[in-house]
Amino acid sequence: MITAEKPRTQAEALEAVVIRFVGDSGDGMQLTGTQFSDTSAMFGNDVATFPNYPSEIRAPQGSLYGVSGFQVHIGSVEISTPGDNVDLLVAMNPAGLKTNLYAVKPGQTIIVDSDSFAKKNLEKAQYVTNPLEDGSLSNYRVIQVPMSSLTKEALKDIEGLDQKMITRSKNMFALGMVYWLYSRSPEHTIEFFNKKFKTKPHLIEANTKVLNAGYFYAETIELIPNSYSVSPAKMQSGTYRIIMGNTATAWGFLAAAEKSGLELFLGSYPITPATDILHELVKHKHFGVKAFQAEDEIAGITSAIGASFAGDLAITTTSGPGLALKGEALGLAMMIELPLVVVNVQRGGPSTGLPTKTEQSDLLQAMYGRNGESPVIVIAASTPANCFTYAYQAAKLALEHMTPVVLLTDGYIANGSAPWKIRKVEDLPEIKTRLVKEGKEDWHPYNRDEITLARDWAVPGTPGLEHRVGGLEKDAGTGNVSHVPQNHEVMTQVRAEKVRRVQSFIPELVPEFASEGDLLIIGWGGTYGSLHTAAKQLYDEGFRNIGFAHFNYINPLPKNTEELFSKFKKIIVCELNTGQFASILRMNFSREFLQYNKVQGLPFANTELIEKFKQIVE
Amino acid sequence: METLTANKYTYKDFANDQEVRWCPGCDDYVILRSVQKALPEMGVKKEDVVFISGIGCSSRFPYYMGTYGMHGIHGRAPAIASGVKLANPNLSVWVITGDGDSMAIGGNHFIHVLRRNINLNIILFNNEIYGLTKGQFSPTSLVGQKTKSSPFGNTQPPFSPGELAIGAQARFFARIGGNAPKEMTDIFIEAEKFKGTSLVEVLQNCVIFNDGCYVKYTDKSVREDKQLFVEHGKPMIFGKERDKGLVLNKLKLEVVTIGENGITEEDILVHDAKEKDPTMHQMLVRLEYPLVTGIIRSYDDVTLEEREDALTAQIKAKSEFKKTDDLFFSGETYEVK
Numbered sequence: 001m002i003t004a005e006k007p008r009t010q011a012e013a014l015e016a017v018v019i020r021f022v023g024d025s026g027d028g029m030q031l032t033g034t035q036f037s038d039t040s041a042m043f044g045n046d047v048a049t050f051p052n053y054p055s056e057i058r059a060p061q062g063s064l065y066g067v068s069g070f071q072v073h074i075g076s077v078e079i080s081t082p083g084d085n086v087d088l089l090v091a092m093n094p095a096g097l098k099t100n101l102y103a104v105k106p107g108q109t110i111i112v113d114s115d116s117f118a119k120k121n122l123e124k125a126q127y128v129t130n131p132l133e134d135g136s137l138s139n140y141r142v143i144q145v146p147m148s149s150l151t152k153e154a155l156k157d158i159e160g161l162d163q164k165m166i167t168r169s170k171n172m173f174a175l176g177m178v179y180w181l182y183s184r185s186p187e188h189t190i191e192f193f194n195k196k197f198k199t200k201p202h203l204i205e206a207n208t209k210v211l212n213a214g215y216f217y218a219e220t221i222e223l224i225p226n227s228y229s230v231s232p233a234k235m236q237s238g239t240y241r242i243i244m245g246n247t248a249t250a251w252g253f254l255a256a257a258e259k260s261g262l263e264l265f266l267g268s269y270p271i272t273p274a275t276d277i278l279h280e281l282v283k284h285k286h287f288g289v290k291a292f293q294a295e296d297e298i299a300g301i302t303s304a305i306g307a308s309f310a311g312d313l314a315i316t317t318t319s320g321p322g323l324a325l326k327g328e329a330l331g332l333a334m335m336i337e338l339p340l341v342v343v344n345v346q347r348g349g350p351s352t353g354l355p356t357k358t359e360q361s362d363l364l365q366a367m368y369g370r371n372g373e374s375p376v377i378v379i380a381a382s383t384p385a386n387c388f389t390y391a392y393q394a395a396k397l398a399l400e401h402m403t404p405v406v407l408l409t410d411g412y413i414a415n416g417s418a419p420w421k422i423r424k425v426e427d428l429p430e431i432k433t434r435l436v437k438e439g440k441e442d443w444h445p446y447n448r449d450e451i452t453l454a455r456d457w458a459v460p461g462t463p464g465l466e467h468r469v470g471g472l473e474k475d476a477g478t479g480n481v482s483h484v485p486q487n488h489e490v491m492t493q494v495r496a497e498k499v500r501r502v503q504s505f506i507p508e509l510v511p512e513f514a515s516e517g518d519l520l521i522i523g524w525g526g527t528y529g530s531l532h533t534a535a536k537q538l539y540d541e542g543f544r545n546i547g548f549a550h551f552n553y554i555n556p557l558p559k560n561t562e563e564l565f566s567k568f569k570k571i572i573v574c575e576l577n578t579g580q581f582a583s584i585l586r587m588n589f590s591r592e593f594l595q596y597n598k599v600q601g602l603p604f605a606n607t608e609l610i611e612k613f614k615q616i617v618e
Numbered sequence: 619m620e621t622l623t624a625n626k627y628t629y630k631d632f633a634n635d636q637e638v639r640w641c642p643g644c645d646d647y648v649i650l651r652s653v654q655k656a657l658p659e660m661g662v663k664k665e666d667v668v669f670i671s672g673i674g675c676s677s678r679f680p681y682y683m684g685t686y687g688m689h690g691i692h693g694r695a696p697a698i699a700s701g702v703k704l705a706n707p708n709l710s711v712w713v714i715t716g717d718g719d720s721m722a723i724g725g726n727h728f729i730h731v732l733r734r735n736i737n738l739n740i741i742l743f744n745n746e747i748y749g750l751t752k753g754q755f756s757p758t759s760l761v762g763q764k765t766k767s768s769p770f771g772n773t774q775p776p777f778s779p780g781e782l783a784i785g786a787q788a789r790f791f792a793r794i795g796g797n798a799p800k801e802m803t804d805i806f807i808e809a810e811k812f813k814g815t816s817l818v819e820v821l822q823n824c825v826i827f828n829d830g831c832y833v834k835y836t837d838k839s840v841r842e843d844k845q846l847f848v849e850h851g852k853p854m855i856f857g858k859e860r861d862k863g864l865v866l867n868k869l870k871l872e873v874v875t876i877g878e879n880g881i882t883e884e885d886i887l888v889h890d891a892k893e894k895d896p897t898m899h900q901m902l903v904r905l906e907y908p909l910v911t912g913i914i915r916s917y918d919d920v921t922l923e924e925r926e927d928a929l930t931a932q933i934k935a936k937s938e939f940k941k942t943d944d945l946f947f948s949g950e951t952y953e954v955k
Contacts, residue, residue: 106950139950241951254942265705267697284945285930286937290704295730299697302690302727306670306701309688310709314701332691421954422946460686460702460709463665468680470689471673480636481681 017225018085019178021171022069022100023092023113024061028171032090033070035175039188040074062124067099074182088181088225090174092116092147094125106139107242107417109225111177113170115148139242141417143223147173147214154213160202169210176214181225183602186211222272224356224415238421245384245414246273249317249343249407250280252391254287255423257313259392260399260431265307265314266291267300269322272355273411274345277317297325301342305329308338309469311435311459313395315341320349320362323406324369330404331370334495336469337446337455339398339433343391346410346526348601357601358412360525361577366406367555367584373492375499377401378555380408382528385420387413390552396431401502402454408554410526410576412603433457439464445479452505453498503556509549509564513538516567517545518617522593523574524551524581527604531574534609545617554584562589570616572596574604627658632667634684640675645796645822649743650682652799653712656806657685662710669712670699672719675750676743676822679714693724696731696740703738707923710810711738718748721757721777729786734922735814739806742779742819747828765827779819780903784896784915790816791899792913795836796823801847801912808913814921835909846908850916853886856908863887871901873908891916 019036021029071086086104091097093116104110117132131137132144151170155161172189179186190208197203243251257264266289268278282291290312294300301316308314318326323344333340346362348354366378377397381390387409394407434449434457445467447456458465467479475482476490511520513535523531528550535548549564551557565571572594573582579595586593596612598604632654640646657667667685671677673692680687690698695713703711713731720728720742731740747765748754754767758779762771780791790812792805802820809816821832835844846856846864854864861876863886874881890898891913899915939945 235954237954239947239951240954241946241949251942251946254945258942263705265701267701284939285933286939287942287945288930288934290926292701292704294697295726298694299700299727299730302694302697303701303704305690306688306698306703307705308701309686309698310668310702310705312705314705328691329694336688422951424946425942459706460668461666461706463663466665466684466686468683468687468689470681470687471691472689 016073017087017182018071018073019088019090019182020069020071020086020100020103021090021092021174021178022067022096023171024095025066025068026061026168027068027092028168029068029070029092032171032175033072035189035192036178036184037072037074038192039179039184039186040072040182062093062095062121064095064099064125067093067096069096069100088178090178092171092174094121094127094131097131098125098127104140105242107141107244109141109143110137111143111145111174113147113174114144115146141244145173145177145217150213150217151210154209155206158202158206158209161206165203165206169207172207172210173214173217176211176216177218177223179211180215180218181223186215222356224273224411235419236421240419240421242417243385243388243420244276244417245381245387245409246276246345247280248385248387248420249381249391249409249414250277252388252393253281253313253315253341253395254284254289255388255425255428256392256395256399256431257287257289258425259428260313260395260433262311262313262399262433264289265304265312266317267294267303267307267314268292268317269294269297269300271297271319271322273347273414274317274319274322274343276414277343277345297322298329301326301329301333301340304340305333305336305338308333308340309336309459311457311461313399314339315343315395317343317345319345319347319355319411320365321352323362323365327365327369328371330376330406331372331374332471333404334370334374334376335471337402337495337498338404338469339395339402339457340404341391341394341398341407342404343394343407343409345414346408348411354601356411358410358526358603359576359599359601360408360410360527361580361599362408363524363554363575363577363580363584366408373496375496375555377403377405377499377502378408379405379553380525380551381413382525382550382552384413384416384418386552388420388423392428396429397502397505399431399433400454400505401452401498402434402457403499408525413526435459436465437462444477445469446474446476448494448498452501453494500556503559506553506556506558508560509551509558511547511549511564514544514547515564517547518569519546519613520565520568520571521546521548521574521613522551522571522581522585523548524554527574527576530604530606530609534604534606534613537606537610538613543617546613551581554581557588565589565591570594572613572616574609576603627664629654629658631664632657632684634682636681638682639678641826643825644675645745645820645824646676646679646743648796648799649676649741649802649820649822650679652802653741653806654683655799656803656810659803659807660710660810662810666708667710667712668699668702669714670695670702671714672716672724673750674716674719674743674748675824676714676716676741677719693719693722694727695719696724696727699738700731700734700736703736704923704926707737707927713738713740715740715742716749716756717742717744717746717758717779718756721779721782725757729782732783732786732788732815732817735787735789735919737813737815737921737923739809739816740818741806742817743822744779744819745822745824745828746776746831747824749824749827753827778903779817780914781900783817784900784903788817788915789814789917789919790913791819791903791915792817793819793821793903793909793911795821795832795841795845795911797836797838798911805913808916812916812918814919844908846905846910846912848889848891848902848910848912848914850889850891850913853883853888855883855886862908871905892918 304314348357348359381387394405574596669680669687672695755765902910
């Protein structure tokens with residue numbers, strides 16, 4: 001089995017964000033920065049700022065020494081410095097990008113005014129080639145926005161504005177975008193306009209319009225903040241790279257395809273925040289990846305089922321509403337016992353919900369969102385980097401146990417980036433498929449492995465093994481359609497038992513900080529960073545009676561779950577939903593589970609966790 | 619698909635030991651046997667043939683074949699089949715569907731598979747009724763038709779499958795009566811030969827819930843007078859006496875009688891199934907008298923697999939990434955000691 005890299009040193013939940021606005025000294029970056037920090041302070045954040053502007057009041061436009069910047073450090077914890085590493089750089093021109101890129105760690109986000117990256121400005125910034133096109137920014141998340149032209153368009157109906165005024169208000173477009181990104185209301189800034197431009201109503205109108213245009217633009221393109229900071233803590237030796245969660249997921253499947261000797265098929269329909277997996281896999285035709293953008297979510301999964309029937313490593317990627325649409329087909333894949341991985345990058349629900357925000361509210365859907373008794377394996381990644389591990393593991397389990405696997409990630413880890421210790425494919429665990437290569441006497445499609453109960457996988461093109469599968473109940477022996485009552489019960493139990501036996505092939509839980517004591521903190525999936533940070537802080541403060549156990553395997557649960565639970569007086573289950581995992585645990589174990597839940601589309605904050613845990617043990 | 623030098627198969631090779639459970643007298647039996655008779659003529663290996671179906675009476679079809687097959691879920695067979703074909707383009711892939719399965723619940727997949735032109739074959743069993751759920755109107759039921767769910771007459775106007783399909787870019791469309799096994803067999807062979815998505819609409823009589831819905835066209839006594847069986851390159855002539863034909867009168871097709879009003883065989887339109895412009899094909903599909911059967915459209919075009927294969931080969935040739943390790947270690951990496 002594959003063991004996850006110890007994620008504790010790699011990704012810590014982001015408690016604070018450093019944002020830097022840079023542009024020409026005439027671009028109004030100081031005003032933009034001030035507005036953002038004022039708004040954040042009113043929002044209840046601690047704030048530290050650091051303005052940095054050229055000594056020339058009007059240095060030559062577009063030049064390197066004419067760059068003006070303003071840095072804001074905001075956070076839910078106490079902020080004492082303006083921050084060392086920039087999480088978000090907003091660059092209004094090439095010179096601003098060039099002079100500030102050093103402060104941005106790979107994996108972080110850069111928003112640029114792409115209109116300003118024209119020949120003249122590139123030359124002034126001493127760029128030989130356009131950094132937006134030459135691949136030099138490939139390690140960053142670059143969001144190109146034609147801010148100048150969008151601003152101009154937004155202002156076209158307002159009279160009394162000259163070209164210069166229009167150009168100068170593009171900073172408000174950038175500010176609007178950042179307000180959306182960090183869930184700040186533009187109201188405070190609009191009030192500011194009302195006061196400042198009391199006698200010039202056309203300027204109030206213009207600035208408000210551009211600010212809102214930026215805000216709505218970010219909403220329309222479903223811009224998602226980068227949610228993880230890179231911790232400088234101790235790391236295992238090796239070669240690393242910075243990777244985003246969705247990329248890591250895609251790469252895990254690439255590795256699994258190569259290791260298993262199968263071709264990779266992705267059937268997918270675009271949906272936030274899962275689409276980046278599709279974007280990544282379509283790039284890899286050189287590995288023979290077949291990434292099929294289907295006509296809808298249902299065709300995404302059913303085309304994958306077809307590809308699986310024909311012998312590919314088949315996956316489909318989606319988010320909550322898409323999983324709902326895929327439910328019936330997932331039941332078919334379970335019924336015909338084909339390997340298939342369904343990735344659900346969870347977002348805020350229900351219905352369309354909060355597409356760009358994070359939540360863990362699809363757990364019960366993943367477990368039970370199908371008609372009939374239809375158990376599937378459910379696993380969850382917990383950091384951006386281990387999305388690789390769990391994608392690989394999902395593929396391995398699907399292929400070796402001949403069952404669909406639901407892999408849960410979420411918008412938080414999918415869009416976060418973290419250092420990933422690069423895994424060579426040869427060092428990854430073997431994947432042994434159930435492929436039957438040639439005809440056998442008296443062969444039946446539902447012949448099973450005695451230990452795993454996984455059935456044989458005979459694919460079209462194999463002579464002598466022609467057979468039919470389907471959604472109707474089948475005879476346990478021959479695989480032919482059967483309506484015999486006892487047979488249905490036998491098959492129902494076999495399908496459940498097959499998933500249950502996966503327990504022997506997954507790692508046991510390893511508690512951190514304490515293996516027995518007064519309180520066990522429990523989480524699953526993408527909350528690892530926040531829960532670990534809180535548990536570690538308590539440990540550092542001297543609490544030796546608080547342990548932490550994080551679940552990556554939900555169905556089946558790790559073998560030692562009950563035993564571990566028995567060593568703690570109290571258990572608290574922390575989730576970004578109203579208690580879905582807690583309810584699963586209550587179904588399985590008869591003991592009390594406390595809960596800590598949050599459903600705001602936001603990750604846990606360190607302070608709220610610490611407060612809650614202390615309250616329980618003290 | 620490897621072409622066999624001799625036809626070693628008979629229809630029995632494509633049957634299996636499962637009891638066929640359709641109602642006695644159902645046209646589905648005719649279609650099943652026609653498919654089983656057509657397959658040995660196609661030069662495909664048995665193990666390379668896959669039948670995929672959705673839900674409905676017709677969708678039990680794969681269970682009765684001796685090939686690979688999947689009885690899928692309602693309406694999704696074209697998407698499942700697309701995945702099968704893209705995973706292994708070497709296979710001969712067949713979709714079995716009905717009027718409800720393909721045009722109601724599966725309408726989206728139906729139009730998109732045609733648009734993409736993946737090289738597979740679709741047999742659409744059109745009986746203008748829901749059979750398996752016992753008699754509700756379907757998307758091809760006629761206005762006024764009394765069914766279990768329209769006791770006072772259906773108020774929803776029908777689709778014409780051919781019109782819908784050609785509108786969705788179908789390159790191959792054929793229509794045939796459910797009581798014409800010989801012609802049906804020939805059409806299935808042509809459908810398999812055609813490179814791209816082939817759609818064959820079979821006018822299938824449902825003996826229980828919509829008996830006789832096609833008799834005015836398909837009954838042996840009227841068939842020759844009411845149906846025009848078109849063949850590429852041949853004049854569109856029909857009738858027991860072979861004296862009726864189609865001409866174009868301004869923008870409409872008109873039935874004329876050879877020998878009347880100075881009309882000779884020379885005046886009759888010649889069928890061109892291979893024409894790219896679907897205008898004439900649509901006119902033929904819409905015609906109510908005569909009802910046009912045979913291969914109405916068969917326009918050769920690039921398939922999705924061909925485009926994908928060409929692109930993949932091109933990218934593979936120039937890519938520096940041969941193994942996933944090449945990708946993982948590419949770009950900016952760093953060492954931790």
